[in-house]
Amino acid sequence: MLARSCLRSTRILNSARNGATSFAKRNASTSSSGAESPARLNMAAAASTAVAIGSVAWYYHLYGPTAQAMTPAEEGLHPTSYPWVHEQWFKTFDHQALRRGFQVYQEVCAACHSLSRVPYRSLVGTVLTVDEAKELAEQNEYDTEPNDEGEIEKRPGKLSDYIPAPYKNDEAARAANNGALPPDLSLIVKGRHGGCNYIFSLLTGYPEEPPAGAQVQAGLNFNPYFPGTGIAMARVLYDGLVEYEDETPASTSQMAKDVTEFLNWAAEPEMDDRKKMGMKVLAVTAVLTALSIWVKRYKWAPIKSRKTVYDPPKASKTTRL
């Protein structure tokens, strides 16, 4: 602001001195006054250039350098990017992996983390059969509508019910976990920078013991991928923790990969259909684009390739060239 007003004031000063409204004379040769000495013009040019450079430098000094609000430790280690097959343009989720991932979620994650935006019905046809999903839903009790006396009773779960949370509310979750709230996992893949890579790196990135010099507060665990490096969740995945029904060896990374893909499905259940529609749209659009390019060239070919000949009239006594 200051620099800008400075600039304006010099301009006003100059114009006042020169007795003209425009600072730079457009055509000095035809100016009526003609009294401008080149030395003054040079000085004015030099001064305004100096002001311009100075204001840019001052602005850069003020706003230019990026401010790093966080140290690399606070930022967290950036996750390795893995070649996820389901992240390719024309690939669906591997539903066998989703099924394994759901098993890992149920047996491991669900002890602390809720998945409250996923109803049982959405598992049907992606992870479970109808009968399996119904059986699973019936294992939990849900509140009924108030009956005639206004009492709320319990009923077994239905397919339209949502997967129950391990704790009654956030406060209960905090109280049970040393003050740390286990986040809901429904949208965790969309909700964290790095998505699948971050979740996988976090789950598999616990070192045997924190590196020398790392400060780990009491009750926290060291994980370089977690922003701040101190995470309340301890390492949970160990080789052979779950027993897969399809007899895939349950290594730590296998379980982490499966559960990450499952959580990606929970966050983007529409992905398979979306990609299929995307493929159809791209195929049609590619044909239409090619067609429109061809039509344009077809229509323009005679216009671009024609030759316009100007045949000047011959000079005669009556015509002047």
Next chain:
Amino acid sequence: MVKPIYNALFSRNWQMLGTVFAAGFGFELVYNQGMDKVWDSMNRGRQWKDIRHKYVQEAEDE
């Protein structure tokens, strides 16, 4: 060759309209089926319908 086609399909506006609608309907039907086939072959073994038989049959046995 072109003349009878034109007379049958495009000479009147309602014929033109009908042709366009029918062609659009037919194209979408064929195109969607074809692309679904392509999609399924690109994702063979990955989709639920490819692994469903494992779990449905188990349920019937029990």
